[in-house]
Amino acid sequence: MNVIYVKDSKEMSEKAASLLFSRMKTTEGQLNLGLATGGTPQGTYEELIKKTRAANQSFAQVKTFNLDEYVGLSEENHQSYRYYMNTHFFNHIDIPIEQTFLPNGMALNLEEECARYEQLIIDNGGIDVQLLGIGSNGHIGFNEPGTPFSEETHLVKLAQETKEANARYFNDQSEVPSQAITMGIASIMRAKEIVLLISGENKADAFAKFMNGTLSEQFPASILETHENVTVIVDEAAANKMN
Numbered sequence: 001m002n003v004i005y006v007k008d009s010k011e012m013s014e015k016a017a018s019l020l021f022s023r024m025k026t027t028e029g030q031l032n033l034g035l036a037t038g039g040t041p042q043g044t045y046e047e048l049i050k051k052t053r054a055a056n057q058s059f060a061q062v063k064t065f066n067l068d069e070y071v072g073l074s075e076e077n078h079q080s081y082r083y084y085m086n087t088h089f090f091n092h093i094d095i096p097i098e099q100t101f102l103p104n105g106m107a108l109n110l111e112e113e114c115a116r117y118e119q120l121i122i123d124n125g126g127i128d129v130q131l132l133g134i135g136s137n138g139h140i141g142f143n144e145p146g147t148p149f150s151e152e153t154h155l156v157k158l159a160q161e162t163k164e165a166n167a168r169y170f171n172d173q174s175e176v177p178s179q180a181i182t183m184g185i186a187s188i189m190r191a192k193e194i195v196l197l198i199s200g201e202n203k204a205d206a207f208a209k210f211m212n213g214t215l216s217e218q219f220p221a222s223i224l225e226t227h228e229n230v231t232v233i234v235d236e237a238a239a240n241k242m243n
């Protein structure tokens with residue numbers, strides 16, 4: 001595992017964007033990108049848009065697969081992850097929108113939707129580079145503590161801690177959906193390369209726990225240490241409990 005220590009979230013975003021940009025360039029855009037939402041990767045998307053424009057680079061061949069989506073929020077809902085991805089990234093680059101995929105949290109049959117999404121990723125050849133954030137309880141995607149490492153895309157009930165953490169994006173905590181569809185740990189681990197971003201002092205405990213290396217389903221991110229190609233980019237605020 002390659003751990004890169006950076007000063008702040010700006011430097012983290014620049015490093016992550018450079019890494020993704022170079023992967024897209026070396027594959028001439030023939031790349032399946034796994035993407036994440038939340039506050040942490042927002043700067044990475046901004047940097048990636050800047051780089052793409054400055055280099056006048058086309059990424060029309062890239063396909064994207066997001067980790068997760070809330071159940072019951074339409075794509076017009078500003079809190080849906082589809083809306084987040086469109087506004088923060090897809091509307092500003094030339095990846096055709098038909099090549100951008102998220103689980104459909106409005107599907108009538110949610111179990112079928114999970115199986116469809118898992119198969120969609122497989123049928124497209126799998127994910128080449130997966131971008132990840134981490135929840136303060138160690139969740140990745142929406143795989144909460146206790147999720148079996150063997151899970152593929154599935155329906156989850158959000159932990160109270162996660163609902164509280166994500167309430168800042170909603171008018172009121174009662175509006176935070178209680179369910180989501182997420183790629184499972186097994187789906188994430190099939191990505192050929194993983195880039196984990198950790199930023200801010202509210203992630204310091206999670207980072208310290210991650211680095212202590214105990215493999216446990218109670219701390220979902222711990223599985224990443226068993227993946228052969230992981231880069232962690234962590235800023236000073238998140239790393240400060242390691243000193």
Ligand SMILES: N[C@@H]1[C@@H](O)[C@H](O)[C@@H](COP(=O)(O)O)O[C@@H]1O
Nearest residue numbers: 037038039040133134135141142
């Ligand atoms: N499902 C997302 C995760 O993919 C994300 O990593 C986490 C942390 O978000 P933030 O980066 O805003 O702290 O929040 C959500 O729960």
